[in-house]
Amino acid sequence: MKPDETIASETLRRLCSEGPVTSVYFNLTAPPGEEDAALRWERLARRLRAQGADGAVVEALGRLVARAEPGSGTLAAFASDGDPEPVGVEMADARQPDLAVRGPLPRLLPMLAWLQERPPYVLTLVDRKGADIETCRGGTRTATTRTIDGPDDEIVRNAPGGWSQSRHQHRAEDSWEHNATRVAHALADDLAETGAHVLLVGGDVRAVQYLTKHLPEGVRHEVSVGHVSGGRNRDGARRRRQTQVRDHVTRWADDETRGLLERLDEARGPSGLAVEGAAATLRALARGRVGTLLVADDPADRRTAWFGPAPTQVSDRRATFAESGGGPVEHGRLVDVAVRAAVLTGAEVRVLEPGAPDLPAQGIGALCRYA
Template sequence: MTSVYFNLTTPPGEEDAALRRELTAKRLRAQGADEAVVDALDRLIARAEPGSGAVAVFAVDGEPEPTVVEMPGARPRDLAVHAPLPCLVPLLAWLQERPPYVLTLVDRKGADIETYRGGTATATTRTIDGPDDEIVRNAPGGWSQMRHQHRAEDSWEHNATMVAHALADDLADSGARVLLLGGDVRAMQYLTKHLPEGVRQEVTVGHVSGGRGRDGAWQHRKQQVREQVSEWADEETRKLLKRLDEGRGPSGLAVEGAVQTLRALARGQVGTLLVADDPADRRTAWFGPAPTQVSDRRTSLVASGATPVVRGPLADVAVRAALLTGAEVHVLEPGTPGGPSQGLGALCRYA
């Protein structure tokens, strides 16, 4: 398996892209990568559009088409690895910083909904207009004023209910746990009121400037979106580190260190794997065909009947086992305060 991460924006003072491509190919050949794969990867990188971001490419020896993942906004170090497993940690770290979210601008008639799936810079958009025509609440006067106000409020609430149901579907479909609202204050209140209880408990709701019509707030709104989505991602890390700290101890549900974490993965206990993205980490581990066949020692897997038994980078072996057993993976910066010892740990489903 060959994994390449290539920064499409050459930092000032560093080699130009052509020279970096040559170095990437040279590293892969030195590691024993298939020549056809090296050539295919080089052609793909050469065709990539220069700009702000990076590209990740994964190829299997003998397979005709590599898998390409565009990473807009990413600035990873160039990486070229030929190993038994794909190197997914940098990609997972990038996705983690760009979680899916839904931006919704509402008024009394309905809403414009933009759904951003994880890692993407472009949205799936749709417009929802409720069945009730817009009613201006303060139009008449006299004795009919109160009745007209009630009609207006009912109309707004009916439309907001329809938007709430559409939003619940979009949040569930995208897996987003961040909902950002902007627009008419009263319409937002009704919308929030009619979101299903499960959505309100699971989703973080934030607010942005501007409304549904074209206005001058879009530039400021983009910055608000970036800040709130980033803060949500940072808060998720803080919550996991808090759970790790609370789970330390003999009766806790946290494990840390390479050996203990691999043992938890081998028992299928892990709910969330915590792994540091450390390019200097040279540790290895062993794995067999089954998702739970992982160990720091080859002999233990051989004794269990696993065959073949393969050696790979520790982080990649742990990530493979976590993903194949349905666990989540959370990537940390090396040396994160409160992180697991040895840069590897887990929150377990059961003791």
């Protein structure tokens, strides 16, 4: 996914550029029998102070934790030393264990994994007059809704019998089609503006047929179109529709991951457009070749790598920097070093489940822009 839903890409670049960074994941629903949220935070705060975290940063993060809405999910928060405004994202339904760590790089992978399961989508409920369109830009952003009514208002096909019956029917059908055409153009604009690749449609069967017919060819080829229950009127289908939207969006995100892994497999070989393994992936990042980084988020992964001030200064060997004679060098978790390089060079990041089938070698790989 492009890591700019909910949390701006500029903010991610700043966090990856201005270490040290304090990263916190705080479970907003404490399991039964655990200490309450205030005591849990105090324990994490002591841990951060012991790691050398700035006192003002710890206090600012504490205020963010205190303001978070209790319930299902996890708060992800990040703060650079000396920054009075930490970045916070409430990850609904996430079951991330408490984590508080200060280091040269932020721990972004759990949040990026959660965000990629919540991509942008557009939902429309149509009838013969027009449509209600709900646009969700991904992550935690609130969906927005607008109404599109077509230019034609002759929508009733019931006319007196006789020679004029056919004419009334055709005029009504033409009106439905004109209205659906206007909705289709509005949807194409919303999909392009949000970058969404998921379109969900529900409502009057005939209106849906006309809408599908008039979607631009590019939309039909590039967007996953699914169908949901209910229509524009209150019909008791809202809860079922919400489940259908969530299921379809999740399937699309999973399909995207499978598609990237298939591309990685196909691109192995002489073309050189796929790399895998820690050393090869870091070399590709160091050359600015990576278009999409694929990396497993394994909390038990303790491998380290080295990085310098420039986005492409990354290596699995410190000696690489000694040979090049360039700038101050730091080390961090290998996966965090790789994510930093990807964010700062404009590459996409796809987070993989550890232990999933078809993982790249050593849990890390990349699809490259060029050989």
